[in-house]
């Protein structure tokens with residue numbers, strides 16, 4: 001009997017891991033089939049958002065705490081690694097982990113008061129804190145205020161994670177990032193913490209009755225989610241070569257981090273990647289075609305697409321692929 | 334009889350102007366099945382929530398296994414060995430049956446293989462093996478009750494609180510539910526059962542405590558309870574909406 005008990009859940013997790021490896025190989029080979037530099041850039045950005053949204057999903061999807069302030073952790077990661085590099089000469093390879101650590105700590109601190117709030121107030125509180133942080137950063141001279149920081153370029157270098165002429169290295173940097181955060185989510189899904197977090201999301205009173213501490217669970221999920229987001233911010237800074245509060249701390253970025261997971265399938269392993277694969281190209285193309293100066297028409301196009309997706313597939317894009325799961329759900333008797 | 338497993342004294346709790354529990358006291362011996370009976374609104378669920386740590390009493394003491402537990406919170410109560418179900422079923426609906434029960438098993442298990450093994454045992458014990466890998470939301474109401482019991486058992490409780498687990502079941506389902514309760518007791522787990530329909534409970538319990546309007550009316554063996562005039566009056570009063 002014990003063997004049968006292990007069966008389905010273990011098998012499902014193993015299948016996910018194999019699928020992850022196959023997808024990783026396919027994505028690693030992708031640049032060889034795509035010659036166009038613009039398209040390659042689009043793919044790099046998509047991979048970055050796949051990782052960022054998976055980071056958001058760790059807190060929002062698995063633990064059910066909807067954050068609308070993740071740009072704060074992104075910005076902390078971006079600024080930390082950039083300042084460490086420009087002021088102290090510390091490689092972004094190290095700086096991104098310093099940024100991630102600081103961002104994780106910030107997410108923990110934000111959680112301390114905000115997880116005392118119930119329900120949707122957490123989302124609202126993170127939104128307000130994120131906007132206040134953006135405002136402060138735009139007026140903080142130590143970090144060059146609204147002017148932003150340009151990352152000096154001393155030649156192509158893996159040691160400094162600096163590449164200007166070729167997009168290819170960043171393809172692999174962002175792919176490694178997305179794969180790492182995916183793997184973290186996979187580990188969480190099978191772990192004690194992951195079970196506790198999903199219990200917290202589904203029903204707090206029932207979770208408590210089984211000995212699950214709600215507040216520490218949320219704080220741990222927030223810290224890991226924030227840290228993973230901060231690493232992405234540092235990588236973004238290296239990719240673009242310039243950061244300012246507008247591009248790293250804005251509310252629209254918080255939304256852009258959350259949306260792929262929401263559209264793709266919240267609380268699922270593949271939702272963030274699927275969502276990013278649809279949303280990021282659409283968002284970039286609508287900006288390119290309509291122009292960001294066109295009074296926010298790009299946002300309207302984007303918003304309309306999200307609405308259409310949400311209406312057609314409330315469980316997210318992953319539900320297109322759920323033949324197997326739904327067969328399991330109805331296949332008794 | 335040695336020290337009781339659970340002893341409550343002078344428990345009172347008000348919600349606004351509603352006195353849900355007034356000066357309640359009784360003891361439960363290890364291995365006993367105690368019935369907590371009373372019409373709707375008598376304060377049974379409120380008392381359950383207090384014993385399970387979900388809400389703190391305004392006044393009173395609760396000793397569980399020699400330790401004072403009033404107001405220590407649901408998480409600490411679960412750790413000490415108090416398991417419970419809810420009157421309105423609370424399943425983790427984004428998870429399968431196995432995953433639901435694993436959450437409970439993780440209270441005592443660090444590694445997921447151990448939690449899975451423990452969950453498998455309890456699922457089989459509760460007769461849910463054929464439903465192990467279906468999402469919890471697709472279970473029938475009686476199956477959901479069993480799932481809640483399995484989840485609580487996975488935490489290895491010493492005391493199990495069952496809130497109206499037989500309510501709304503067909504006679505056959507209720508029979509199966511009562512068998513399950515006896516099997517749980519046979520494992521050495523002490524049980525307090527809430528039921529507002531007295532008849533179904535009487536053959537199952539060793540002793541009953543009757544609540545009415547927040548107060549303890551009486552306690553005693555099932556045979557004494559049914560003969561008591563105040564019990565009859567309380568139930569008739571409830572039935573005719575007095």
Ligand SMILES: Nc1ncnc2c1ncn2[C@@H]1O[C@H](COP(=O)(O)OP(=O)(O)O)[C@@H](O)[C@H]1O
Nearest residue numbers: 348351353371372373374375376377378379380
């Ligand atoms: N958590 C709560 N919040 C507010 N009022 C409550 C709460 N729990 C119980 N009550 C009130 O206390 C009284 C007793 O309720 P309850 O304990 O649910 O009775 P029973 O379970 O015996 O039917 C009712 O008037 C109910 O409205």
Ligand SMILES: [Mg+2]
Nearest residue numbers: 377378379420
């Ligand atoms: Mg009740």
